[in-house]
Amino acid sequence: MRTQASLELGQHQQLALTPQLRQALGLLQCSSQELDLEIARALAENPLLQRDEAVPDAAAVQAEMLARHWARPASRTVPDDMPESPAAQTLAEHLLQQLHTTRASVRDQSLVSLLIGELDDRGRLDYDPAAYRAVLPTDWDVPDEEWLAALRLLQSFDPAGVGARDLAECLRLQLRARAAEWPAPVLALALRLTRHLDDLAAGRWTKLCAALACDRAALEAARQAILRLDPHPTSAWAQDVAAYVVPDILFYDTDQGWRASLNPALEPRLRIAPDLLARIEGDSPAPGLREPLQQARLLIQQLGQRRQTILRVAECIAQRQQAFLDQGRAALRPLGLRDVAQALELHESTVSRATRLKYAQTPWGVIELKQFFATGVQTDAGEDASAQAVQALMRRLLADERPEKPWSDARLAELLAGQGIGIARRTVAKYREAMGVPAASLRKKR
Template sequence: MQARQSLEIRQQQSLALTPQLQQSIRFLQLSTHDLDQEISQALMENPLLEREDDFAAEGESVPQATEVPEQDALPSLMEWPSRSPLREDDDTRLEAPQEDTLRDHLLRQLHATHAQAQERALVTLLIDDLDDNGYLSMSMEEIVDWLPPELGIEADDMLCALRLLQSFDPLGVGARTLSECLALQLRQADAPTEVLACAHQIVASHLDMLASGNTARLAASLGCGRELVQAAHALILRLEPKPARNWSSNVAEYIRPDILVRKVRGRWEALLNSAALPRLSVNRQYEAWLDQAGADQAMRQQLQQAHGLIRSLQQRGSTILRVAREIVLRQPEVFEYGMDRLRPMRLRDIAGALEMHESTISRATKRKYAQTPWGVVELNTFFDTAVGSDGDDAASARSVRGRIARMIAEEPVGSPLSDGRIAELLEAEGIRIARRTVAKYREMEGIETAQRRKARAAVTA
């Protein structure tokens, strides 16, 4: 039998977690204040970018560009900085900026590792998902589901990236729960072996019992002595439950609404607030010079980054506007009568209507604000669970809380409504709610019990 050889050509398509995709994800979750800082940094690093409103203030005309001979222009172009501070070949990337942030601190540690490009990109995504306390706001499964399936990113890939992030300083960063945050810190704690083992058991399964202060019951559950439990407790108290505490800014953030809700021809509509949307462009004359001069790779990369940043800004604005319009469409009574008329609405409702992932809706509404007739409201405030009845007549938890507060405000002096009586009145309105839930909502509104209200009325009578 004669051996036969064959040549087979296969075409395979694969995608990478590109810088453009990372930037789009990051921009979507930034607040307007943080986005302004990102833009300011980009304008300093990339001379091809310019902010349009810097050159055309309201009431002013745009001055005509001065004609510059090509020979005089090219030397200044060659002197432009050619390296971005986050490029892998940049030796200055480990230098701390004057105003360091947790993200800067974590990125410098990431760039000091030997992680591959994909893992580095995934860790960057996780860093961008950290909340103000240093915790992840999304699960690994949610992040994987949110990424384009063509990338082929699996849960194991994200877990590897998470383990790398959790090895960084400050200890406990990247945790998904308080238990995990404390456990990460215990791995580096200096304490006797028995104390460490006991502390690990407590943070893994007995934090609630520890918080109750019943040391004897906790010792019995763990099968060890009270002295050992007390030593483990003392060790846990030295840990930091909020790893990003020292990195949080104490400066109040000025809120500029991303969305303006206006009534146009009898209908409520959502509009983008142009004052909160940075207007950037690429300097056309410089871009033309680059084409004529045959610019080097570094300059062309800056040009590509400039166009990519503008596209990311446009995509961010488009996504936020689509989500806001769907919210306004589903909650017209809120803008007409107030937040007490809020109807039950979930992230999945908007995600299904817009054919987006729930995590995209979450990013597009977190720290994004709308100017409404009733003030500036964060977009994620419009999401609330249903209480009582089902279907179209269901009320939101927020509206029920408001109804309870109004009922108590209108109750007869000296004859306050008990939680049970409020539950009965609500049921008569078609809202089925338990007495203990009434008590919970009353406490959330900062309202005293019926007995205390009655006693207070008797004193002031």
């Protein structure tokens, strides 16, 4: 076999992220606390920058109007005089700390970091490589095998069960991590039993013995192994974040419906120091200040773009979720990042960054903007209801069940169908697990 080197000329289009664009995207995805740190660093490094303490008259009027509207904030907000509590390590920080001790390449660490950022409050992952690719640089070609390797690395971290895609995988990860606690036959049977959780919860022992080709004693040993596991292994890191944050967005009601405004208290205002600016623009320009001036102007411009983008996204959310703001979570409508991106002619990754760790004050408490994005469920009337709205309805139904005879998933599906929500029993089970509600056999009051 002979090889021959050759040179070829070709043209192709590729979006290159300039340092300025990377900085703008970084500022957009910053939380208010992270932005404060970035501004503090810029003020320390650039002598031309200073905080602009003067609030424009329009902003002052708006702030006063919003303060009157939210004179009685939701119970989940925090008084201004509440002392700041020491920051505990978050789950993401705990996982990133482990990631940095591995020998993974910079590229692999980037992929795992992205997955860590996608974990939900239970440490579970809605695994969707196609969606992740949208936020990567355009020149990154990440095959499915590489995403899977990144997932496996994440799932090897403590606590065992983190990064699972569902409850069954969460339990299997814990079983493998604690394999030494059980004899090999018990471990093997318990791993297989995790694929029959519905039957296990319902106590269908005969069916399980037949499906797993085992006797009742072996099944009981495997069941006891599973009962020693934690379905929520990341609960030690669960924090009620909304109770400790000041909202970035204020939703307020008007005669024309709900609108959104940036919280004036969190808007960073910078300006170029007038005395130094006069020296630069005077007859004898001060040496060495031209580049800091350019950087200062760029940062001020980028902060303005950040405010505009976040406000546009929040306004679009308010327009699409009017029913939720009026009626609560049960009225949340299906909404995707793509819907907002198309309406505003933005990229989906831009909308994702604009809603990352941004919180809104609503009549129903302080809510992260990402919670307004909900998947849809088709109703019998041909309309769409969000998965969160269905879960809210399920909570109402579960509140009325009899403790001695709780409703099964099949019965819940029937009750939902009676209210126009036609979904399968398996979907009901999925939503119930997401709500942290045990199966009927475990809720039964004996």
